[in-house]
Amino acid sequence: MEILIAILTVFTQPQLLILVGIGTFAGIYIGAIPGLSVTMAVSILISFTFSWEVLPAISLMVGIYMGGVYGGSRTAILLNIPGAPSAIATAMDGYPMAQKGEAGQAIGVTTVMSFFGGLIGILVLALAAPFVSEFALTFQPRDYMLLAVLGILLVGSLSTGSLVKGIFAGALGIAIGSVGRDPLTFTERFTFDFKLMEGGISFIAVMIGMFGVSEALQQLQNVNMKSVRQKIDRIVPSFGTIKKYLPLSLQTSSIGVIIGALPGTGGDIAALMAYDHAKRVTKNPKVPFGQGAMEGLVAPETANNAAVGGAFIPMMTLGIPGDAVTAIMIGALFIHGLNPGPMLMIDQPDMFWFIVGALLTANFFMLIFGLTGIKTFTKIVEMPRSIIIPLILLLSIVGAYAVNTSITDVYWMLGFGVFGYFMRHYGYPLGPVILGVILSRLLDDNWRRAIISEREDLGRFFEGIFTSPLSLVLFVSVILIFVSQTPIWTALKRRLFGGETL
Amino acid sequence: MSRKLIGAIVALGLSATVATAQDYPTKEIQGIIQWGAGGSTDTVMRSVTPHAEAALGGTVVMQNMTGAVGAIALNYVVDAEADGYTLLMGAENPMLYKIMGLGDEDYSAFTPINLLARGTPLLVANVNAPFDDYAGMLAYIAANPGELKMGATGPGGLPSVITAMMNTVEGKLDVIAVPYDGDGPALTALQGGAIDVMPAVLGAAIEGVRAGNMKPLLVFDTKTNATLPDVQIATDANAGYATYLPWGPFFGVFAKNGTPDNVIAALTSAYATAAENPEFVDLMNGRGFTMMNISGEEATDFLSKWQQGTAWLLDDAGLTKASPADFGIARPSN
16 A cells, blocks of 8 residues: 555656656657767756755656657657667668658557557566566676677678678677777777777767768758658557557567666667567568568567666666666765665665656656657658758757767767768668677677686686576577578478478 | 947957956856766766855856766866866876876866865675675685686776785785776676675765675775774774775866966855755765865875875886876875
């Protein structure tokens, strides 16, 4: 009963309810604009809400977080520019749908599925937080490394066309991610003695350039082409559609919660892994992946919103941030006189349940705001290209500058934009580049940690893998996924099951 | 252009110059935080600055500028005008940039507005570690050379200084140093058993210790810590530590050298008032930080003493890229 009252605190004070609503609404737009990130918005809010009580401040932040993770899908679907890293996978099938005049339907499905994923994440947070955080803590450096290797194998899923070109693009991404002072030893890598390279290349600048600018350049080739008329009659997906994707969305939500709960990985990796998972388990999609498959929208969008609840799990149970946004929220709780840590749940369980309630409310607001105003949004795609292309370029520049208020980032962004344009031209997929940048540090840092921990002895390293059940499962998954992408697998299958191939 | 208009513009210009010299601030002040949002430096600065704003009657817009162990933020403020409208909000790291080969500038290019507080290092262990105190750990290391995994955060970080101190006082300890990018991730790894022990600032580990998720082994201070009164202090464990302690990371607000004196005075008084705010003091005490609230010559002395002690300790441990002597950092006299 007390728990219920704590959950419903949001509703007892209209001010809190309004703040969650405002936060979610603002979050959707912050998330939709490439470069304006939730992390940035929440850190600005810390100063802004300093003199407030703790509950209103948290309400606003929770709203922005939830809305922002969802908002990234908007521009991904409509313009092929993911508003946030966690919406990269969404663009792959969302944009082709918009090209076919199904933007309204795509946004509708995305919204409902984000809501569903968010709900699963919150449920796990509410019911199983201590267990999940205990599990997340058991991940050793070698497990993070194997997870990163697993992630890199997604290159196969993200490459349309030549796998070799996909691998090249992925390797390029890993190289880009390692530029700058190495965070573990502070040694300069690939900086060529340029001071401006010391801080590394902003991942957001690469993303905006590769997706935003190169897309705009691509569209410049046929400026006068008539834009696609959008069908906006069936926005809210039917119950049948939702039911059809229920099994998949449950699986991808679970991926989202776990990846979100792991300190050091967040919604971006979760969404990409979920996309890959969907591609693997969906035997006969109605539309092929990459050309507007509904499954390609359902998977990343459930996963990235489920990761929100996931990220709160270690934060609330242990005071360990699940991602960048929860790291800032821990700071906010501290400033407001609370002691975020393992004792918070014991000393102030109300705070935990209040956050659960606020997340739940934000999730509902997201559904409402997401499903209304779609018609206006889809008009964006119907605008003449001579208006929309300069707009994309403007947004890209503002976004790249805003991340670190650094003009260098704008140059990087433009450079990668032109580079990305040529990559598109020669059939190199862009997804793997971003994947490489995201995973670069996870792989590199944890490989070094793992091997240093074993006194740089490869034998001890493998002994560690084979004696830990978790590491073994991850290792076997890596081997299986790798083998399944090589010709050996097909040959083996033919021999085992006769002529039948799936 | 009429002569009257020129006259008006000149007058306006003059009055503006007079205004900047006398009334400060006349516009928003930019506060550049060296570390990421949510970290210790960030939370300390965001907690104290609103009180300073009130005392100053101005607005300080804080912005996190991370990268290269804070050197990017420091260089940004060095390159800005010395007018008091761009402040650096940082921690102890810049004092080691020169000897670590991380940059050509340190706090000697700045006037300290306020050194707010100092942190106390604490050695913590995983709950399942096969020892319960500092002596037990030393015995374990002696019995199992090269097996104990100790968390590190890169050269110049708190763990590297504490490890150097331990190696100097106790003799070379044969342990594995596992690098992490900050004490947060390292303490997480400690709780998961990826590392066995970790020297961290007390504030970062205190909640985990209170919950029984990690074992405190040794407080690196000369006096018993009020937050953890039952934990052994370093000078009791080995009198040799007295040479280097008290030592700890610190947080401070800095303005570039050459900033007008009245501006420095206004900022100094504002931050001094803010650092006395009971809410802020409570917050800092709760996190186990020791309030300093010093400025002017006292702060400059603290900085140079801190730099001398730490730089030579690291140099003697063979962890530096260049000798402190190259930069005129004198060896501490004692």
